[in-house]
Amino acid sequence: MRLSNRNNNPHAPNTAEEWYVRNQGDDLSDDDCVEFLKWIEQAPENESDYARLEAVSSLMESVASDSTINPHAQNPQYSRRPARRAQNWVLAAASFAAIVVAVGMFWSNPFGAKTYQTAIGEQQVIALSDGSLVRLNTNTIVKVKYDAKRRYITLKKGEAYFDVQEDQLNRAFEVGVGKSSVRAIGTEFNIQYTDKITIINVLEGVVEVLKSGAISPAQDKSSELPEGYRLTVDSTGSASERETANTVRINAWTRGRLEFDAEVLSVVVREFNRYSKTKLILADEQLNDILISGSFTIGRSAGFARGLKESFPITVTTEPDRLVLHLNIEENN
Numbered sequence: 001m002r003l004s005n006r007n008n009n010p011h012a013p014n015t016a017e018e019w020y021v022r023n024q025g026d027d028l029s030d031d032d033c034v035e036f037l038k039w040i041e042q043a044p045e046n047e048s049d050y051a052r053l054e055a056v057s058s059l060m061e062s063v064a065s066d067s068t069i070n071p072h073a074q075n076p077q078y079s080r081r082p083a084r085r086a087q088n089w090v091l092a093a094a095s096f097a098a099i100v101v102a103v104g105m106f107w108s109n110p111f112g113a114k115t116y117q118t119a120i121g122e123q124q125v126i127a128l129s130d131g132s133l134v135r136l137n138t139n140t141i142v143k144v145k146y147d148a149k150r151r152y153i154t155l156k157k158g159e160a161y162f163d164v165q166e167d168q169l170n171r172a173f174e175v176g177v178g179k180s181s182v183r184a185i186g187t188e189f190n191i192q193y194t195d196k197i198t199i200i201n202v203l204e205g206v207v208e209v210l211k212s213g214a215i216s217p218a219q220d221k222s223s224e225l226p227e228g229y230r231l232t233v234d235s236t237g238s239a240s241e242r243e244t245a246n247t248v249r250i251n252a253w254t255r256g257r258l259e260f261d262a263e264v265l266s267v268v269v270r271e272f273n274r275y276s277k278t279k280l281i282l283a284d285e286q287l288n289d290i291l292i293s294g295s296f297t298i299g300r301s302a303g304f305a306r307g308l309k310e311s312f313p314i315t316v317t318t319e320p321d322r323l324v325l326h327l328n329i330e331e332n333n
Contacts (some may be wrong), residue, residue, distance in 0.1 A: 016049035051127030113145035131165040159192040179237030183208040190250045201230040201245040211237040258296045265290040276301040284327040
């Protein structure tokens with residue numbers, strides 16, 4: 001484990017090991033949870049170091065409780081108090097961005113797969129056994145299957161950010177999505193998937209984008225996508241020309257934010273609606289002429305609607321599960 005950046009609070013833990021010990025106690029306060037999230041965000045390695053430490057501890061607990069391995073497992077004298085883990089993440093994240101954040105643990109299982117899912121407005125961080133991390137955005141489903149030959153993830157719907165570590169077994173990291181698959185080794189990339197299109201952004205390293213059924217780039221069915229670029233793939237598997245990666249948007253959602261730069265209101269509303277069961281509805285086409293710039297907290301649709309009402313000639317009607325935006329004709333004239 002690497003030593004992390006020091007916290008501003010001189011009494012707060014500063015390493016993954018110290019935080020892990022603190023989080024097992026019963027006297028953890030709300031302030032501790034806030035300090036923990038601050039420490040996680042201070043350096044990129046903090047989150048992965050802590051996740052690996054938890055994974056190792058979880059594996060050791062499983063071994064200790066397995067009577068086929070440990071003959072004392074059923075002896076009360078050797079019983080252990082369950083550790084407190086992901087709940088601390090949830091408490092800390094809720095105080096910052098009002099979204100659910102959890103750390104999921106997955107250990108290689110050559111005989112099966114594990115599925116992770118987030119509801120509308122939720123996000124989840126999955127720490128994989130090789131040190132790779134997967135961030136799930138709102139309303140997302142992925143299936144993870146590691147075996148001796150490959151690391152394979154299926155993105156069934158939604159959006160996920162992949163921070164891939166090199167594998168000691170030299171297994172490629174592959175994500176199946178729609179009619180395509182994405183291969184990477186030691187890179188960071190983001191995939192957003194709907195029924196119609198798949199958008200792949202590469203933030204670090206290089207990935208190969210292949211059509212389903214392709215075995216290697218030699219089959220002329222792949223597109224190499226380098227750092228700083230994005231590719232859009234349609235429902236048939238055909239890819240567009242490369243474009244500049246949308247790093248601002250991706251960096252924002254992984255921090256629980258939505259950021260826009262002179263974006264039309266209809267696009268902004270569509271993004272807000274991805275994260276909330278209370279939908280924003282544009283009742284008048286003229287509202288599309290409004291351009292929005294700024295940074296907003298994910299899931300705060302009602303607050304965004306109030307801001308529109310204060311800044312533009314807009315009235316808001318509250319209905320069950322809907323906030324309907326109307327153009328105020330009298331004020332506009």
